[in-house]
Amino acid sequence: MSAPDKDNPGRAAGASVEEIAELLLDRPLPPGYREEWTRHFAQIAGDSEASHTPDGEESAVVIFRIGEEWLALPVDVFEEVAPPRTHHSLPHRREALVWGIVNVRGELLVCVSLAALLGVEAKAGERNAGLKTFARLVVVGREGARVAFPVDEVHGIHRYGRQDVVAVPATVGRSGASFTAAMIRWDKRLVAKLDGTMVLDALDRGIA
Amino acid sequence: MLFLMFRIGRDRYVLDVDAVEQVLPLMDAKVLPGVPAGVVGAINYRGAPVPLIDLGRLALGRDCAPVMSTRIILVRYPDGTGGSHRLALCAERVVETIARPPEAFVATGVEAGTPGYLGPVLADAGGLIQWVRVEALLSPELREVLFRTGEVA
CATH class of the missing domain: 2.40.50.180 (CheA-289, Domain 4)
Structure with missing residues (x-):
């Protein structure tokens, strides 16, 4: 098992936990990521009245x-x-x-x-x-x-x-x-x- | 006091969490043609448009890198009359909060030349962390552009 594990980047190379976290945080956005979240947050939560109050929603x-x-x-x-x-x-x-x-x-x-x-x-x-x-x-x-x-x-x-x-x-x-x-x-x-x-x-x- | 930490370029900055409503993942913004520098556009948050400002573009003239740790910080921006508007700020490395007493921050000594939103700094092992004041983030002209039109409509 010398090839780097695809699901576990950096593990094979003996990277520290911090380095792995760094890799995960710095990875580019997967395709469709922005679009999906854009759709998600475009949905109106509850009734439309609630979306005007910053806290009650x-x-x-x-x-x-x-x-x-x-x-x-x-x-x-x-x-x-x-x-x-x-x-x-x-x-x-x-x-x-x-x-x-x-x-x-x-x-x-x-x-x-x-x-x-x-x-x-x-x-x-x-x-x-x-x-x-x-x-x-x-x-x-x-x-x-x-x-x-x-x-x-x-x-x-x-x-x-x-x-x-x-x-x-x-x-x-x-x-x-x-x-x-x-x-x-x-x-x-x-x-x-x-x-x-x-x-x-x-x-x-x-x-x- | 709890602060939300983020990066602009290589430097670390913090926001008071009281001003932060939510941290959102990166999403597409509708481009607003003709808006001043720093403003990316508007995001649709729960059916309401929220102006999105790229802090990297505002401070350094360089957009935040499109990676997973770059996130949108949704803040409450005080309108000066007791109310507040939502404002979305795009920043890098929005992955950490720190708890520090406000007295731990000290003046930089070069206030005169720096933008008004940059506050005192805190020293730790990794260098200096600067406090960003949300209320001073927008210039009066920018504030006028972003929020005045909404009130008339």
Whole structure:
């Protein structure tokens, strides 16, 4: 395997990660790239009224996965997404919600289980068995009060317009129904967008 | 304070993220004949035309290279009366944000000769990074050309 891998430029030549990133960033635009994005952004998001208000038109959430469940939280409750860390359990705190404390860049944070709060199965999903996924520790909070919880995967920031919001079905199952603010269409599936304030409130109550 | 970093030519510049609405991939702009230097044209953003300025062309007279890391920064440009217009800025290497206190930026010492949109600089291991002020990016004439006609229509 001495020939350079087409999907992996620079690998064969022993290039560093930085050099590979450089190559990827500096590669010319693929054919049709500009045209496709031009078409994409020419579409009017939601109703035409909304496109005149700079802020009301799109919202942004961070989409992450716990077990089999894809969930979304508004970006403004997010403080940090960190690599997973070992947590230290606390004496006499053996309930499902509070796992213990974690050290995030020198700051000790309470580590909770969002899965336990929402009642979703925290078992790692087998759906992406062929795909490499990366577990992450997510830090959320407000006004300096921060908590951390582990997730199985973070997709990233997703922006959505009003046309992608679907009302929560009345027959929503056990999985965090009361915390779900809306359903968002994402990549051919529906993601439960959680109410950030309600989740933080519930975590505060659970920790105390 | 969080800043969005980009390059014009070989040098690094930053914008205050508060002014940035979105970073968009490169897209085709409708050419506006007869517009002043620096203005490429208008892009169709969600059905509304947004003037596109090539920062490379504005600052150095050389267009940004058409590569993946060249992106369009959609900023809110204050119109001076409390409202704002959208303005699209094309810049190279729009791939990074940095968090720095505003006090870390110091005056360059050569303010007199430089365009008004160039602010103080920050030194790091890679050299100097200059703060670009969105509100001073357009000359009064350019502002007139880009936004006044829209109000009349």
